Amino acid sequence: MESSLFLQLKDKVPTGLQLALKKKLENTSNDKIEAISMLQLKDPIIGLILSILLGGLGIDRFYQGKILLGILKLITFGGLGIWAIIDWFLIMPSIKKDNFEKIEHFL
Template structure:
């Protein structure tokens, strides 16, 4: 893979991943061909900052968990009003890291691992 494409992808997508994961992502992108790179770069990664805003606004209804695909926790938060507010507050601190982990899982799935 062309190093300029890899650098461009990392420059535009680094907010979606943990900083410690970026060297691994760079290595994996340099090993794939153009068709798989197109699949990886066309994935819709979730923005951690946007997920934090969603969690602050609608976290007690479980909207943040539904968006990330955690339907079980979303239903639990919906039925218990965010665990009486406890799950909601905990998610305010954890949602960005969780979003970045989900983005990494999506990246790995696009690489067919």
């Protein structure tokens, strides 16, 4: 069960932390694994798509759950476009890190 859960989570956590996650899942009880499988994790690909299409309006940050940054990005029109472009490169690693922290909270 741990290996199938790991395969589901693999693309939603940072590459550098995947091995650590796999080891932690191997030593985790079935109750915790079941709880982790029920988590609502954000998809980094959707975050990137939102960033490219609607990043100037802060929609990518709202999706990530960072409401204050989303509002700030919205009222500055994505930092006049500069912040929006920078987020094209930062949003996926940021969402993956948030997902890993959420999983680690249950471990």
